[in-house]
Amino acid sequence: MAGEEDEAASAGGGRPVPFDTSVAHVARVYNYWLGGKDNFAADRAAGEQAIKAFPNIPLSARANRAFLARAVRFLAGEMGIRQFLDIGTGIPSASNTHEVAQWVAPDSRIVYVDNDPVVLTHARALLTSNPAGATDYIDADLRNPRQILAGAERTLDFGRPVAVMLMAILQHVADDEDPYQVVATLRDALPPGSYLALSHPASDIDAEAMAKMAAILNQMMAEKVTFRDRDAVARFFDGLELVEPGMVQASKWRPASEAEASSPAALWAGVALKR
Numbered sequence: 603m604a605g606e607e608d609e610a611a612s613a614g615g616g617r618p619v620p621f622d623t624s625v626a627h628v629a630r631v632y633n634y635w636l637g638g639k640d641n642f643a644a645d646r647a648a649g650e651q652a653i654k655a656f657p658n659i660p661l662s663a664r665a666n667r668a669f670l671a672r673a674v675r676f677l678a679g680e681m682g683i684r685q686f687l688d689i690g691t692g693i694p695s696a697s698n699t700h701e702v703a704q705w706v707a708p709d710s711r712i713v714y715v716d717n718d719p720v721v722l723t724h725a726r727a728l729l730t731s732n733p734a735g736a737t738d739y740i741d742a743d744l745r746n747p748r749q750i751l752a753g754a755e756r757t758l759d760f761g762r763p764v765a766v767m768l769m770a771i772l773q774h775v776a777d778d779e780d781p782y783q784v785v786a787t788l789r790d791a792l793p794p795g796s797y798l799a800l801s802h803p804a805s806d807i808d809a810e811a812m813a814k815m816a817a818i819l820n821q822m823m824a825e826k827v828t829f830r831d832r833d834a835v836a837r838f839f840d841g842l843e844l845v846e847p848g849m850v851q852a853s854k855w856r857p858a859s860e861a862e863a864s865s866p867a868a869l870w871a872g873v874a875l876k877r
């Protein structure tokens with residue numbers, strides 16, 4: 603469908619959102635890797651080139667979704683967290699944050715944030731809260747964390763613990779855009795007892811293939827990527843206390859089965875507590 607007329611859609615009858623289908627966008631490329639149908643020819647072309655460079659990228663994307671679900675289940679179930687701020691939501695997929703959290707605790711409150719208009723057009727699917735809880739969607743950019751925090755206050759009480767989720771998004775904040783300050787601003791707004799759950803594509807797992815894939819995505823995709831090594835990703839958790847097993851390959855974070863644990867995920871992942 604690339605080159606076809608741009609589409610206009612609206613979230614829940616809101617303002618129309620034009621979006622460009624002629625250039626690949628990460629939300630739709632990721633949807634393609636996950637086997638979804640919400641993508642266009644330009645997204646599929648970029649997705650396929652990336653697969654040639656790093657054949658495990660579809661499995662890696664699935665392992666990331668599995669980590670997301672395990673992290674939310676852990677936070678809602680074992681840690682009693684009832685508020686989630688999920689930044690870089692993506693096109694709805696299996697086991698979205700509010701579905702997992704409200705399955706464990708129906709009164710969970712979730713705020714989703716993304717800056718891609720195509721994700722906004724899917725917001726309705728994310729706003730299907732259990733009546734005991736709440737969901738909201740904010741069309742905003744991670745690089746403006748104060749705007750996100752101000753919008754999230756509509757739904758979340760920052761006097762009580764909140765889990766901030768930054769799943770496979772920080773690779774789109776370049777080093778010269780100060781990604782560590784962005785995370786610090788979010789962290790500093792959280793009360794004690796809050797958590798940061800984060801995953802990040804690794805430059806030091808399958809390093810050669812990942813470098814090739816990064817070069818291709820940076821040529822073909824609107825959002826640029828910076829993959830980071832273990833130490834650079836670990837710095838995002840500064841000032842926080844990683845829960846067991848620490849920051850590990852995404853598939854190795856509390857896997858539910860042998861199959862999950864052996865998935866070839868090229869991402870670092872962890873969950874950390876703010877004391």
Ligand SMILES: C[S@@+](CC[C@H](N)C(=O)[O-])C[C@H]1O[C@@H](n2cnc3c(N)ncnc32)[C@H](O)[C@@H]1O
Binds near residue numbers: 768
């Ligand atoms: C690779 S997807 C990950 C989706 C989901 N978090 C997951 O882990 O399954 C990255 C998402 O982050 C969004 N994104 C990228 N840069 C962003 C930014 N600066 N602000 C807000 N969202 C952003 C993209 O639109 C996309 O939906």
